[in-house]
Amino acid sequence: MTEPILRVENLHTIYQGEERNVYAVNGISFSLNEKETIGLVGETGAGKTTTALSIMQLLPDRIGKITEGKIFYQGENLLEKNKEEIRLIRGACISMIFQDPMTALNPVMTVGDQIHESLSIHNYDNLPEEELQKRVDELLTLVGIPANRKKEYPHQFSGGMKQRIVIAIALACKPKILIADEPTTALDVTIQAQVLVLMEELQKQLGMAMIMITHDLGVVAATCDKVAIMYAGEILEYGTVEDIFAGERHHPYTKGLFEAIPSLDSHSRRLKPIEGLMPDPADLPPGCRFHPRCPYCREDCKTGAPYLFERNGHQIRCNLFQEDTAI
Amino acid sequence: MTSLIHAVELTKYFQVGKKRYLHAVDHVNLDIPEGKTLGVVGESGCGKSTLGRVVLGLLPATSGELYYQGEDLIHGNKKQRKKMQREMQIVFQDPYSSLNPRMSVYELIAEPLVMNHVYGSRRETLQRVQELMEIVGLAERFINSYPHEMDGGRRQRVGIARALALRPRFVVCDEPVSALDVSIQAQILNLLMDMQEELGLTYMFITHDLSVVKHISNEIMVMYLGQCVERAPAEELFQNPLHPYTKALLSAIPVPKLGASLKHNLLRGEVSDPINPEPGCRFAKRCDHCTEACAGKNFQLKELGDRHFVACALYQ
Numbered sequence: 288m289t290e291p292i293l294r295v296e297n298l299h300t301i302y303q304g305e306e307r308n309v310y311a312v313n314g315i316s317f318s319l320n321e322k323e324t325i326g327l328v329g330e331t332g333a334g335k336t337t338t339a340l341s342i343m344q345l346l347p348d349r350i351g352k353i354t355e356g357k358i359f360y361q362g363e364n365l366l367e368k369n370k371e372e373i374r375l376i377r378g379a380c381i382s383m384i385f386q387d388p389m390t391a392l393n394p395v396m397t398v399g400d401q402i403h404e405s406l407s408i409h410n411y412d413n414l415p416e417e418e419l420q421k422r423v424d425e426l427l428t429l430v431g432i433p434a435n436r437k438k439e440y441p442h443q444f445s446g447g448m449k450q451r452i453v454i455a456i457a458l459a460c461k462p463k464i465l466i467a468d469e470p471t472t473a474l475d476v477t478i479q480a481q482v483l484v485l486m487e488e489l490q491k492q493l494g495m496a497m498i499m500i501t502h503d504l505g506v507v508a509a510t511c512d513k514v515a516i517m518y519a520g521e522i523l524e525y526g527t528v529e530d531i532f533a534g535e536r537h538h539p540y541t542k543g544l545f546e547a548i549p550s551l552d553s554h555s556r557r558l559k560p561i562e563g564l565m566p567d568p569a570d571l572p573p574g575c576r577f578h579p580r581c582p583y584c585r586e587d588c589k590t591g592a593p594y595l596f597e598r599n600g601h602q603i604r605c606n607l608f609q610e611d612t613a614i
Numbered sequence: 615m616t617s618l619i620h621a622v623e624l625t626k627y628f629q630v631g632k633k634r635y636l637h638a639v640d641h642v643n644l645d646i647p648e649g650k651t652l653g654v655v656g657e658s659g660c661g662k663s664t665l666g667r668v669v670l671g672l673l674p675a676t677s678g679e680l681y682y683q684g685e686d687l688i689h690g691n692k693k694q695r696k697k698m699q700r701e702m703q704i705v706f707q708d709p710y711s712s713l714n715p716r717m718s719v720y721e722l723i724a725e726p727l728v729m730n731h732v733y734g735s736r737r738e739t740l741q742r743v744q745e746l747m748e749i750v751g752l753a754e755r756f757i758n759s760y761p762h763e764m765d766g767g768r769r770q771r772v773g774i775a776r777a778l779a780l781r782p783r784f785v786v787c788d789e790p791v792s793a794l795d796v797s798i799q800a801q802i803l804n805l806l807m808d809m810q811e812e813l814g815l816t817y818m819f820i821t822h823d824l825s826v827v828k829h830i831s832n833e834i835m836v837m838y839l840g841q842c843v844e845r846a847p848a849e850e851l852f853q854n855p856l857h858p859y860t861k862a863l864l865s866a867i868p869v870p871k872l873g874a875s876l877k878h879n880l881l882r883g884e885v886s887d888p889i890n891p892e893p894g895c896r897f898a899k900r901c902d903h904c905t906e907a908c909a910g911k912n913f914q915l916k917e918l919g920d921r922h923f924v925a926c927a928l929y930q
Contacts, residue, residue: 330795331766445884446658475657475822478884480866480876502795505868509876532872547800548870549825551852556807556829560800564765 290362291318292496293342293381293464298356300334300341303349309569311337313520313576314356317513319464324490324497326507326528328544329517332565335500337520339466342498343383344373360464379409382462386469388449392441398452399423399437405459426455430485447478451485458489465490466498471506483509504548508532516541519566519576526601536596538603539581575606583607616684618784618816619646619669624678626661626668636889638664640840641678643915648783651810651817653831653848655824655863659885661840662820666786669818670702671695682784700730703777707789709769713761720757722772723747726779746775751805767798774805784816791826803830824867828852833921836860839888839896842915846922856924859897895927903928 300312312334319325327335340346341353344365358365360376368376385391393401402423410419424434430451432444441449450470457465467486471479487510490497499510507514507528514531516524516538524531524538531541543561563580566572575593578584588606596608621644627635638661646652654662667673669680671687680687682698690698706712713722723743733739747754750771761769770790777785787806791799807830809815821827827834827848834851836844836859844857855861865879883900894909895901901908907927915923916930 330797447884476824476866477657477862477881479868480880483868484876484880503868504870505874508870508872508874509868529872532870544796545870547797549800549803549823549829551825551828551864551867551869558800558803558829560804561797562801564767564798565795 289320291320291359292361293319293498294357294359295338295342296357296359298338298341298358299354300337300346300351301354302337302347302351304569307569310571311520311568312341313571315515315517315520315522317515317522317525319496319498319513321463321496322490322494323513324499324511325513325515326499326501326511327515327517328501328504328507330502330565332519332568333517334520334568335517336468338517339383339468339498339500342466343377343381345377345383375409378405378462379460380462381464381466382457382460383466383468384450384453384457384470387473388446388453389473391453392449394441397438397440398444399427401452402426402437402456402459405456409460422459426459427452429458429489430455446474447482450474450478450482454482454486454489458493461493462495464496464498466500468500469502470499472501472503479506486510504544516544519571520568521576521604522602523577523605524601524603530601534601536598536601536603536608538577538605539583539607540577543580543582575604616648617645618648618683619644619818620681620684621645621669622679624665624668624680625676626664626673627676630889634889637661637840637891638888639668642837642840642842644669644835646784646816646818647832648816649810649814650832651819651830653827653834654818654820654837655822655827655834656837657822657863657885659839659888660837661888662822662837663788665837666704666788666818666820670704670786671699672704700780701782702784702786703780703782704786704788705770705773705777705790708793709766709773710761710793712773713769715761718758718760719747719752719764719772722761723775723779726776730780732780742779743775746778749778749809750775765798766794767801770794770802771805774802774809778809778813781813782815784818786818786820788820789822790819792821792823799826806830824863836863839885839891841896841912841925842923843897843926844922844924845915846924847920850920850922854922856918856922856929857897857926858901858903858928862900895925 296316297314298312299314302309302311329335342358403419406419406422423437427434427437432451471482511528514528515522518540524541546559547561549558561580572579574589578588593604594606594609596603623641625641626639627637630636656662668675675688685698687695720743723746724739727739752771791802819830831848834848835842838859844860855864862879862881881900886899893912895913898904898908913925915925917923918929
């Protein structure tokens with residue numbers, strides 16, 4: 288088997304507070320092959336964005352810290368590289384789209400200049416200025432914006448257009464991996480569908496691998512190959528999109544998530560919420576992180592780390608599967 | 615059946631420049647029967663929140679008529695209106711910014727009671743606050759907490775308790791769950807439905823999320839650029855959507871199922887300019903079925919079948 292383009296091993300990330308530490312990511316591992324899309328799914332505070340920032344090494348200075356783990360990009364551990372080396376990779380080989388296009392763009396710079404900025408920083412071939420400008424035009428056309436609008440400012444574009452510009456900036460240097468952090472959460476459904484279809488087409492065209500961070504299982508079904516369900520900084524279930532959406536065995540949390548979604552086909556009025564709340568990441572429960580909310584919780588869930596069930600790559604971290612009794 | 619809220623050709627224009635008017639709500643008719651829920655669906659900028667605010671009297675209407683229990687809310691006398699508006703409340707979208715961060719839960723929930731001099735003594739007010747906290751499922755230990763100490767779901771419960779404090783009969787829910795996670799969203803939606811059953815409330819439920827509105831509404835109204843383009847009972851709208859915009863909106867929702875594709879029925883372009891729109895169908899520029907018949911004149915809602923109304927050239 289060929290080496291995956293990105294491999295994260297046992298990653299732990301904390302935010303150091305004055306009084307207490309926030310344990311945002313607690314030992315997650317996953318790998319991403321070329322041209323593949325993995326979805327990191329979870330609710331607010333599950334550690335999805337922290338995982339992305341750890342890979343990009345954009346954690347806030349002094350506060351955010353990777354305490355353990357390895358992140359391999361094309362076989363090289365990113366955590367052993369110095370700042371200069373990381374800078375060559377970030378933006379050029381791995382780039383990121385942020386959630387809110389309204390705040391991700393600089394309001395006092397034309398959109399053309401913002402795309403140009405990333406090109407000129409990573410201009411290792413010393414291309415002349417005209418070439419770079421030509422590339423800006425190409426990128427705008429690629430994301431479906433007329434190139435003659437490059438002298439305009441962000442406020443002159445609608446939300447969907449702004450997100451297209453953010454995508455153009457992220458794609459400027461033809462990255463190998465694109466991390467998309469809730470790229471469509473701030474957009475309307477019809478615009479969301481346009482942007483998702485655009486991203487899918489661009490991914491095929493440019494042969495990128497993608498990490499799709501989202502809380503929306505519908506977005507995952509439409510875009511991903513592999514899925515990691517995250518909760519309180521851990522991956523509770525990991526598998527192919529078929530495993531998650533059509534498989535028989537599921538983590539109780541995954542099951543709860545699916546049942547909580549208001550469905551278009553169901554006829555019952557009442558919804559089935561997951562009772563309780565996500566635990567405080569500064570004060571995580573012992574044992575399985577999900578046990579206080581789990582309807583199947585047993586005594587052994589409250590103490591030791593949960594059992595890791597694995598079959599054909601489909602992983603579930605839950606004691607219920609010790610006897611392999613599907614729920 | 616009598617309707618609690620009745621509006622005829624309700625209109626709200628915002629003046630944004632010399633002879634430039636933003637048509638936020640354009641000749642909308644409403645009829646909400648007592649104890650039922652009207653869902654109002656549309657994308658950002660379609661005027662759904664403005665409609666909610668005009669109905670509550672938080673914004674003055676430009677023209678049109680509005681009745682609450684048959685009483686005229688626009689031309690009626692001010693004192694009378696004020697009294698009726700106490701029975702009409704709102705739950706806001708974002709529980710992070712709609713609560714004053716310097717007020718405790720007690721102060722927040724007691725505020726409407728104190729402002730309206732409902733109770734003479736602090737003891738009675740406290741009793742009502744405790745009662746309200748129980749109704750919305752907030753543990754009593756939070757009574758002295760501040761908004762920043764609570765998560766989004768609990769904050770939204772405080773917002774709901776505030777809205778219920780004056781025993782309203784009509785509540786506008788303006789995207790009450792869109793800032794919340796799915797597992798919490800389901801908790802709040804169930805709470806809203808339980809309260810409707812227990813207290814006999816009438817809701818106008820504003821949202822951009824069609825799957826949420828399906829669960830809570832009896833009737834659904836789809837808005838596009840200030841106009842109502844389709845109105846039908848909830849089940850009917852989902853089984854038999856007629857307007858091309860409603861169809862596109864339904865197929866744009868990412869479904870959590872394998873093999874679901876978004877490419878089917880993908881809408882082109884974006885919402886056009888709501889300032890001084892030309893007469894004619896406002897959706898025409900994005901519509902695949904657009905013909906010459908779509909321009910030139912506005913389309914009225916036409917009843918096709920049982921309480922199913924649609925405004926589109928295809929069905930004239």
